[in-house]
Amino acid sequence: xxxYLLKRFLNYAILLxxxxxxxxxxxxxxxxxxxLYEISNPPIDPVSIxxxxxxxxxxxxxxxSERWVTxxxxxxLEWDWGQSPxxxxxxxEIGRRIWVSVRLITLGSLLGVGLGVLIGTWSARRQYxxxxxxxxxxxxxxxxIPSFVIANLLxxxxxxxxxLTGTRFFEFVGETGMHGEWFGAQLLxxxxxxxxxxxxxxxxxxxxxxxxxxxxxxxxxxxxxxxxARAKGLTRSQAINRHAxxxxxxxxxxYFAFSIATLFVGSAFMEIIFSFHGMGEYAVQTIQxxxxxxxxxxxxxxxxxxxxxxxxxxxxxxxxxxxxxxxxASHSG
Amino acid sequence: xxxxxxxxxxxKPERLLLTRFxxxxxxxxxLVIILALIVLALIGPWISPFAYDDVDRQAYLKPPSWQxxxxxxxxxxxxxxxxxHGLRKSLVIGxxxxxxxxxxxxxxxxFAAYYGGWLERFSLWIIDLLLVIPSFLLIALIAxxxxxxxxxxxxxxxxxxxxxxxxxxxxxxxxxxxxxxNEYIAAxxxxxxxxxxxxxxxxLPNIASLLIIDAxxxxxxxxxxxxxxxxxxxxxxxxxxSLGTLLGDGARQLSSFPWLFAGPATIIVLLILSVNAVGDGxxxxxxxxxxxxxKG
Numbered sequence: 001x002x003x004y005l006l007k008r009f010l011n012y013a014i015l016l017x018x019x020x021x022x023x024x025x026x027x028x029x030x031x032x033x034x035x036l037y038e039i040s041n042p043p044i045d046p047v048s049i050x051x052x053x054x055x056x057x058x059x060x061x062x063x064x065s066e067r068w069v070t071x072x073x074x075x076x077l078e079w080d081w082g083q084s085p086x087x088x089x090x091x092x093e094i095g096r097r098i099w100v101s102v103r104l105i106t107l108g109s110l111l112g113v114g115l116g117v118l119i120g121t122w123s124a125r126r127q128y129x130x131x132x133x134x135x136x137x138x139x140x141x142x143x144x145i146p147s148f149v150i151a152n153l154l155x156x157x158x159x160x161x162x163x164l165t166g167t168r169f170f171e172f173v174g175e176t177g178m179h180g181e182w183f184g185a186q187l188l189x190x191x192x193x194x195x196x197x198x199x200x201x202x203x204x205x206x207x208x209x210x211x212x213x214x215x216x217x218x219x220x221x222x223x224x225x226x227x228x229a230r231a232k233g234l235t236r237s238q239a240i241n242r243h244a245x246x247x248x249x250x251x252x253x254x255y256f257a258f259s260i261a262t263l264f265v266g267s268a269f270m271e272i273i274f275s276f277h278g279m280g281e282y283a284v285q286t287i288q289x290x291x292x293x294x295x296x297x298x299x300x301x302x303x304x305x306x307x308x309x310x311x312x313x314x315x316x317x318x319x320x321x322x323x324x325x326x327x328x329a330s331h332s333g
Numbered sequence: 334x335x336x337x338x339x340x341x342x343x344x345k346p347e348r349l350l351l352t353r354f355x356x357x358x359x360x361x362x363x364l365v366i367i368l369a370l371i372v373l374a375l376i377g378p379w380i381s382p383f384a385y386d387d388v389d390r391q392a393y394l395k396p397p398s399w400q401x402x403x404x405x406x407x408x409x410x411x412x413x414x415x416x417x418h419g420l421r422k423s424l425v426i427g428x429x430x431x432x433x434x435x436x437x438x439x440x441x442x443x444f445a446a447y448y449g450g451w452l453e454r455f456s457l458w459i460i461d462l463l464l465v466i467p468s469f470l471l472i473a474l475i476a477x478x479x480x481x482x483x484x485x486x487x488x489x490x491x492x493x494x495x496x497x498x499x500x501x502x503x504x505x506x507x508x509x510x511x512x513x514x515n516e517y518i519a520a521x522x523x524x525x526x527x528x529x530x531x532x533x534x535x536x537l538p539n540i541a542s543l544l545i546i547d548a549x550x551x552x553x554x555x556x557x558x559x560x561x562x563x564x565x566x567x568x569x570x571x572x573x574x575s576l577g578t579l580l581g582d583g584a585r586q587l588s589s590f591p592w593l594f595a596g597p598a599t600i601i602v603l604l605i606l607s608v609n610a611v612g613d614g615x616x617x618x619x620x621x622x623x624x625x626x627x628k629g
Contacts, residue, residue: 015462018462019462019465022462023470023474030474030478145602146557148561148564149580149598152584262467264467265470284473287478302467303466303467305467306466307465
């Protein structure tokens with residue numbers, strides 16, 4: 001099992017390096033940082049534009065190979081991901097933003113998967129009942145609404161409630177705002193700001209995972225080992241809770257591991273709508289702002305998320321699934 | 334395997350599929366809505382008094398009225414006409430991308446699994462490579478800085494296809510691996526059929542159910558992806574418009590001018606919901622183990 005995971009890890013590392021270099025090539029050819037300076041009014045002296053761009057390794061007059069050597073060697077030797085066209089270190093910016101995204105995503109995604117597993121299990125046990133059909137339809141609806149539509153609608157609803165009650169219970173600009181000096185005021189303020197994006201992420205997650213959990217649960221409920229458990233005298237709910245539910249959690253948690261990457265990208269909507277300055281917002285801003293190094297670093301970060309998700313999923317299967325676990329043990333032993 | 338057990342009832346497989354599909358009310362309603370939306374998008378220019386690029390100088394940012402049933406935009410364009418135009422563009426993007434990406438997935442997946450060896454390893458490596466960086470970023474990177482113009486939707490179709498076939502190709506590959514074990518494949522080979530012939534005439538028809546479901550879900554996936562890109566301005570570029578660009582513009586002015594958002598939002602949710610419902614219905618109808626067909 002150890003060598004298997006190690007092999008996967010090496011393979012992923014190679015993929016990541018190749019993909020990052022290809023994204024650099026793409027960003028260099030697609031983005032045009034020079035245009036940022038050329039539109040400025042009053043016009044900037046072309047020589048100083050060139051000097052500015054050259055000092056940040058962004059000049060399109062320098063040969064591609066030379067720029068690539070500068071870019072890749074500074075990452076390899078100093079872990080420096082470069083400068084944005086307006087100045088500012090890309091690595092520092094990302095180091096700050098990752099935590100904003102983590103704070104935004106964690107609670108909502110955990111609640112989403114938790115609620116999804118609950119609903120999916122509940123639905124599967126009452127297949128084709130009224131509650132199952134209702135939840136199935138709601139999940140389908142949740143998956144069919146673009147996430148920014150959900151976030152925008154929540155915002156409108158929150159504004160309406162705020163106006164109706166004459167309070168500012170729902171906050172939807174930024175991570176923090178004005179708050180009192182008393183103990184816990186700061187925490188409450190953060191919770192208030194997190195409330196709406198968390199609700200939106202929970203809805204999206206619950207819609208997605210309830211469908212997966214329902215179908216996986218149905219499969220495992222109808223499988224041989226549950227029938228055996230019933231034959232040995234367990235009641236239906238004992239058999240389902242002890243055997244079917246546990247097995248069904250393996251594929252669901254694998255999906256969850258995979259979804260980590262999409263969460264960071266998908267959260268771009270939440271970040272922009274609710275003004276959190278995280279990675280998703282940065283991805284959009286760098287592409288719009290001709291920030292070659294920022295865009296490449298964001299792409300590389302996305303790649304790291306995808307591959308850690310995949311590695312986590314590999315690991316979970318190896319760790320959780322007794323069939324794989326024992327197979328691995330017998331191979332290595 | 335379906336027709337063997339049912340031969341005595343003289344029920345053709347297509348007939349059985351249809352019966353099973355029709356039992357799923359949500360899917361049937363979805364299909365009707367899709368057809369209605371397609372008709373609406375096609376006859377749109379004839380039933381709307383304004384063209385999508387007409388400017389009504391009497392009505393800037395007016396709420397819905399008899400003359401403009403969905404209101405007008407800041408530049409005096411009719412929202413109803415714009416929505417129908419956007420719907421047409423979104424439908425075209427969804428259908429073309431789904432058709433292309435499912436075809437690529439089928440061909441790459443089937444060839445990789447049938448021939449195996451270096452071809453399979455190479456295909457799998459390309460698939461992995463394309464999956465490493467979130468495709469949203471790469472598509473945005475290319476589409477967001479393209480020159481724009483009337484053909485921007487073609488570039489978008491190309492990009493969504495290029496980054497949209499990999500997961501399906503993996504599924505096609507694993508299915509082909511099991512279909513390949515069948516005796517009729519060996520028989521076809523001994524009769525001297527070439528590899529591509531076997532793939533197109535024997536393997537792909539046998540996994541057609543998966544391909545149909547996959548193509549259906551790819552339609553909604555592509556429409557949703559275009560919408561998300563357009564929200565950030567990376568989608569179809571002006572003067573052209575899609576449901577996504579309308580929603581992106583509308584969302585920014587949602588609290589003051591809700592009609593710019595409400596119409597396109599309703600249409601897109603209706604469209605994607607219907608496509609997904611049909612996809613679900615097809616999956617239940619094709620799946621022999623499914624209990625959607627009832628116990629009778």
